[in-house]
Amino acid sequence: QQQVKQSPQSLIVQKGGISIINCAYENTAFDYFPWYQQFPGKGPALLIAIRPDVSEKKEGRFTISFNKSAKQFSLHIMDSQPGDSATYFCAAVNAGGTSYGKLTFGQGTILTVHP
């Protein structure tokens, strides 16, 4: 059972544009929602994360929007740069429960930013 659905699978954006990636989850026990960025040959690296008591979190050009009632969250990358080209994963965690160590990931979005 896929508990976190991510879309789109791939995204092409022009330099300076806005990249938007969406995720939806099913398990209401999830209480922490990180986004990871992965470059080829590297492990995923934490980009930004949000807790469900906050509707939006911004860090530089990266913003998470969170809709608890719809069980959806999204990543917005403003002023997208070629260096942002990578695979992005949303994830969900039951950090307060006993799901020790377990991140449930979306399927990933391959972002390509053209110069």
Add this chain to the structure above:
Amino acid sequence: KAGVTQTPRYLIKTRGQQVTLSCSPISGHRSVSWYQQTPGQGLQFLFEYFSETQRNKGNFPGRFSGRQFSNSRSEMNVSTLELGDSALYLCASTLLWGAAETQYFGPGTRLLVL
């Protein structure tokens, strides 16, 4: 601080063999998790160890096992390798598991089973 290190980085094995992968967490981190990454299934949780105890396990067959040592270093073992075990195996460490803890991933070990 040094990041999570994994050895070896690349490995080629044949069906039926077994393999052991190693992970050294960030200094001071006591929780180590393992994930399998494949193009078809994405990132799948294997198991988590804390203070040498497995606290959580994903939906993988018993051929996949792991352990953690007193210095928090961890190993995972896959016995009787199958072609479908070809994947990138990622290790992640965190200081402890609780609210808002962040997992830091290593670069992974890429396993190819022929």
